[in-house]
Amino acid sequence: MKILVTVKRVIDPYIKVRVRADQSAVETDGVKMAMNPFCENALEEALRWREAGIANEVVVLSVGNDSCVETLRTALAIGADRAIHVKAANTPQPLATAKIITAVAKREDPGVIWMGKQGIDGDYNQTGQMTAALLGWGQGLFLSSAKFADGVVTGESEVDSGIRVIQVKTPCVLTADLRLNEARYATLPNIMKAKKKPFETLTPEELSVDASDRLTTLIVNTPPPRAGGVRVADVAELVSKLREEAKVIA
Amino acid sequence: MSALIIVEHDNQTVRENIRAVVTCARQVADSVTALVIGDNCRAVADATAAIAGIDKVKLVQHAALAHGISENCAPIIAAESAGMTHVLMAAGAQAREWLPRAAALADMQMITDVIAVNAPDTFVRPLYAGNALATVQSSDSVKFMSIRPTAFAPIEGAGSASVEEISGGADSGQTTFIEARTSSSDHPELTTAKIVVSGGRGVGSAENFQLLETLANKLSAAVGASRAAVDAGYVPNDYQVGQTGKIVAPDLYIAIGISGAIQHIAGMKDSKCIVAINKDPDAPIFEIADYGLVADLFEALPQLQAALE
Ligand SMILES: Cc1cc2nc3c(=O)[nH]c(=O)nc-3n(C[C@H](O)[C@H](O)[C@H](O)COP(=O)(O)OP(=O)(O)OC[C@H]3O[C@@H](n4cnc5c(N)ncnc54)[C@H](O)[C@@H]3O)c2cc1C
Ligand SMILES: Nc1ncnc2c1ncn2[C@@H]1O[C@H](COP(=O)(O)O)[C@@H](O)[C@H]1O
Numbered sequence: 001m002k003i004l005v006t007v008k009r010v011i012d013p014y015i016k017v018r019v020r021a022d023q024s025a026v027e028t029d030g031v032k033m034a035m036n037p038f039c040e041n042a043l044e045e046a047l048r049w050r051e052a053g054i055a056n057e058v059v060v061l062s063v064g065n066d067s068c069v070e071t072l073r074t075a076l077a078i079g080a081d082r083a084i085h086v087k088a089a090n091t092p093q094p095l096a097t098a099k100i101i102t103a104v105a106k107r108e109d110p111g112v113i114w115m116g117k118q119g120i121d122g123d124y125n126q127t128g129q130m131t132a133a134l135l136g137w138g139q140g141l142f143l144s145s146a147k148f149a150d151g152v153v154t155g156e157s158e159v160d161s162g163i164r165v166i167q168v169k170t171p172c173v174l175t176a177d178l179r180l181n182e183a184r185y186a187t188l189p190n191i192m193k194a195k196k197k198p199f200e201t202l203t204p205e206e207l208s209v210d211a212s213d214r215l216t217t218l219i220v221n222t223p224p225p226r227a228g229g230v231r232v233a234d235v236a237e238l239v240s241k242l243r244e245e246a247k248v249i250a
Numbered sequence: 251m252s253a254l255i256i257v258e259h260d261n262q263t264v265r266e267n268i269r270a271v272v273t274c275a276r277q278v279a280d281s282v283t284a285l286v287i288g289d290n291c292r293a294v295a296d297a298t299a300a301i302a303g304i305d306k307v308k309l310v311q312h313a314a315l316a317h318g319i320s321e322n323c324a325p326i327i328a329a330e331s332a333g334m335t336h337v338l339m340a341a342g343a344q345a346r347e348w349l350p351r352a353a354a355l356a357d358m359q360m361i362t363d364v365i366a367v368n369a370p371d372t373f374v375r376p377l378y379a380g381n382a383l384a385t386v387q388s389s390d391s392v393k394f395m396s397i398r399p400t401a402f403a404p405i406e407g408a409g410s411a412s413v414e415e416i417s418g419g420a421d422s423g424q425t426t427f428i429e430a431r432t433s434s435s436d437h438p439e440l441t442t443a444k445i446v447v448s449g450g451r452g453v454g455s456a457e458n459f460q461l462l463e464t465l466a467n468k469l470s471a472a473v474g475a476s477r478a479a480v481d482a483g484y485v486p487n488d489y490q491v492g493q494t495g496k497i498v499a500p501d502l503y504i505a506i507g508i509s510g511a512i513q514h515i516a517g518m519k520d521s522k523c524i525v526a527i528n529k530d531p532d533a534p535i536f537e538i539a540d541y542g543l544v545a546d547l548f549e550a551l552p553q554l555q556a557a558l559e
Contacts, residue, residue, distance in 0.1 A: 129350035136425030159343040165428040214359035229540035235553040
């Protein structure tokens with residue numbers, strides 16, 4: 001089977017983000033970018049499935065402006081076979097992104113779409129579920145383990161009460177948690193080789209998708225910082241502060 | 251304006267966070283209908299009907315709806331959203347499974363993690379682990395939104411809504427529930443507890459976490475953890491607090507052996523009072539702590555326990 005993996009380009013997770021002076025968005029100009037961490041785990045799992053003979057091709061897809069090319073090249077260098085870039089001036093919102101992924105899936109006919117559970121930029125946690133809905137496929141979400149056998153994926157889904165074990169029939173959409181696996185890095189020789197791998201560029205128009213926004217961002221603010229507190233000398237002082245000053249314990 | 255709120259439950263009891271959802275729904279709509287989807291869950295519908303601020307309860311029961319499988323439940327939400335102006339649910343794993351799927355079926359762009367309502371079509375939500383707050387306006391006819399229960403005061407009091415059972419439910423056959431592995435704990439629920447005792451990698455092992463469990467018992471607190479502590483296998487995944495875990499805002503949050511990465515802070519920074527116990531005086535957690543104690547946790551915790559006796 002073929003696996004489609006979606007990879008999103010986001011601000012590096014360890015960078016402290018800044019709101020633009022005009023409060024229109026978070027500043028991305030000149031800021032270090034990276035592949036969304038959850039997408040790294042999605043890609044890693046797809047590569048492991050290929051290595052295990054479950055899949056024979058891993059296709060990576062990214063939707064967004066020209067800078068996504070770099071993220072896709074990284075994915076190819078890590079080990080994907082082929083890349084598709086759907087070019088859009090601004091990153092579409094989750095519903096439009098899901099429509100684009102759906103249109104690509106209809107052309108590519110993958111057995112599984114591996115996605116990240118969440119983009120650490122918008123923190124939406126929507127695109128995988130929406131893609132599954134639009135394709136009419138099953139969904140296995142927030143997976144910290146996934147095993148494929150006989151066309152069925154048995155997954156451990158991380159939910160509020162612990163772990164839920166589910167079985168999802170393929171074709172399906174699966175979304176990765178960071179605990180799914182430990183993602184590998186690209187090596188230098190593979191970075192060179194990746195330059196020769198097939199790379200296709202499409203547009204939402206070519207896929208007949210209306211990628212327009214439904215949400216308009218009116219303003220982006222920096223949340224008020226928490227006022228720093230005090231250092232206490234020892235446990236006795238801590239307990240007395242909690243009892244008498246903060247009044248949070250009896 | 252009419253809102254549909256989706257009730258989270260385990261077929262027996264209603265999750266307490268529904269009261270915050272009602273508060274939010276009342277800010278955007280003048281009529282509030284609650285939807286209960288499950289199996290053998292009449293008691294849930296009755297309990298929901300007894301909550302203030304709810305005008306009507308709709309109940310759908312079917313064996314295929316027993317375990318909340320989204321492929322079976324989301325189409326019901328999408329169908330019931332017709333004629334509504336808002337569909338709301340408490341942010342959490344269940345909402346993440348159901349709402350985006352239902353919203354896509356209804357061709358609506360969902361709004362995740364709403365923390366404030368400015369107008370019936372304009373909401374505030376966090377981005378980038380809460381390091382930015384976006385005010386967004388939706389042009390959709392039905393606003394699907396998950397709301398952070400910690401950001402809305404729970405509605406108080408009783409109500410007497412009518413319960414209407416509607417038919418529905420079918421098994422798509424795509425996904426099967428196999429089992430739930432729930433960590434049994436006598437502590438209060440993490441997201442609603444008044445006090446949370448949280449441990450990080452500094453705690454060092456699953457055995458050492460017992461120190462936190464004991465302290466939590468003393469304080470009637472819930473136990474939380476950083477992602478690193480969960481990754482290391484000290485505690486189960488449902489203990490995780492943070493950007494990609496649970497969001498908590500208790501009266502008191504005690505962070506023990508936690509460095510204070512932005513992804514962790516995203517999950518607890520709205521706590522009323524934050525205590526940090528860490529042996530590294532430069533740990534970033536001290537920047538947001540109301541009370542910081544630089545100490546070895548293995549010395550501080552027994553002392554704390556003794557001081558509370
Ligand atoms: C995409 C993404 C999502 C993430 N989501 C989350 C999330 O939801 N929640 C989350 O928590 N993290 C999350 N993380 C991980 C986060 O970046 C940090 O790695 C993590 O929070 C660190 O956990 P920690 O503070 O327990 O460990 P560390 O950073 O290793 O800190 C351990 C601390 O313990 C202290 N310590 C050690 N021994 C002692 C002792 N004996 N006494 C007192 N103090 C001691 C040390 O001084 C240190 O400060 C995420 C990361 C990524 C990339
Ligand atoms: N613009 C995009 N390009 C590629 N993949 C995306 C894009 N947006 C979202 N995704 C995928 O959907 C997942 C969830 O994203 P989100 O719904 O934004 O939290 C991400 O981890 C990606 O795998």
